[in-house]
Amino acid sequence: MTLPKYQKVIFYLLLTVSAVVIFAPAVIAFSMSFMPNQDIMSGRIIPTTFTLDNYVAVFDRFPLFNFLLNSLIVSVVIMIGQLVLSSLAAYAFVFLEFKGRDILFFVFIATMMVPFEASIIPNFQTIRDMGWINTYTGLTLPFFAMAFGTFLLRQSFKQIPKELKEASEIAGIGDLKFYLTVVLPMAKTSLVTLGVYGFLTSWNMYLWPLLATTDDTTRTVQIGLRQLQSQEQLNEWGVIMAGAIIVVLPTLILLFLGQKKLQKGLAEGALK
């Protein structure tokens, strides 16, 4: 299906205009992060001089490195927790037959009807009563179990031929070994997709880290950015933008690398 030339021109025009509009807020921020303050105040688009002062300032005046490390730890721990728990649950739903499986599957579906925001008050009390405020445990543990991840992996485990499971039973291979040596390697693509998705959403989490941290020890970078924005004087936009750019860089890179896989995986998990 090739388009006539004039249609092609229209498409490229629309695509370019849309891309400019959509990417503008990020590009403006990126450009501002390299501007000296007087450039920003005078409303320039392109900096007169290129400076890294804003980046130096934000790391210097602010425990940004600490926050980045916290976010990295939190996101990786949540990602691993979700992968382990979702894959174990998906394995049970696909390869094990037992009484009550359908009821349990329904319970998993039911969890999608409970928004985290609606249960945040008791969750905060739980974390506080356990003494988990300002700990990585408090920041990560509530997010390990995940119905969406379980469904996504269940979809992919279903592609694995049942004959393999039967053969492994005859050969006397146990379920745990079958799960580790056959199922997980065969579902690598879906695991990567879920991992990227889990990392992205955890890195960008906002409400829970706001509640579960009260000091800088385990504070994540999103809440750090909130602090930066409210503490900095409003005429220091360059510094704030430098902070924001640092915050989005890891997830943007991850997204650019994994966009194709993510798109396919999310559509599969969502629509099957």
Added chain:
Amino acid sequence: MSDLTVQIDKDYTKEFGKAKKLQRLKSFFKGVLFLLPSIILFSVFLFYPLFKTLYLSLFLTDASGATTVFVGLDNYQAIFTSPLFLKSLEVTFLFVLYTVPGTVIVSLFLAVLANEKLRGIGIFRTLFSSTMGISVAAASVFWMFLFHPTMGWLNQLLENLGIEAIGWLTDPDWALISVSISTIWMNLGFTFLILLGGLQSIDSYLYESADIDGASYFYKLRRITIPMLSPTLFFVITVSFINAFQTFGQVDMLTRGGPQNETNVIVYSIYQEAFRNYQHGAASAQAIVLFIVILLLTLIQFKLGERKVHYQ
């Protein structure tokens, strides 16, 4: 001789039945074992909090959130007569009304554009999906500047066009619209990605046969693309609804619920009530209202989507 056979057969069946029962019990335990980590965490952080929220909503609480006096449905009566909460509900519904159609229409437009097989289309796809990788906090910072009364680009643009400046985040008439615009931008990436996936799974022979019949571009869009995309569209619309009801971050960063509570959406209201005013009981009643809204939306999604749609 025949008696003996029967006896053996009987024993054998009995033993067999026992073994089968044992086997079943074993497989039950194995199944539960694989599911146990998820079940425990769902119980602690999802089902228990749900009932606890319901329980808390029937009580007055002290500053630490411990229950003091049982008040029955008084909290509900109080919130539904409180102008602040009613305002919050109104704001939430307006916010949903602005953001859901906005997000879906713009994303659909982008997805249709990016679905063409053109050279370099991959770059556009990546750019359009990019807002998915930008966190609420960072996106809010970007928009905070764009909305800035004097330095912000939006007002500078208006000034160049000879239009009077707008107090994007400070004018009560504009604040919710501004927050909605930034929210649509934040949600575009994800919605675009899902819709593009839906478009790409439409069988290309449909278009080929339409081409043979000489159908125009817009005819194909209306008669093939949109109908074939409807399950995906339906999914995207429900997810957008649910997301809109759960909005918090951009309100916290951009307006703190103000001016004059014009952007005080329900989750922000719950947050204020529970963690600023320490009224865990009243906040729980609000949380139950939010839960019921989301529950209804999810049920509609399951019912109409015939369980085709699964999402968190």
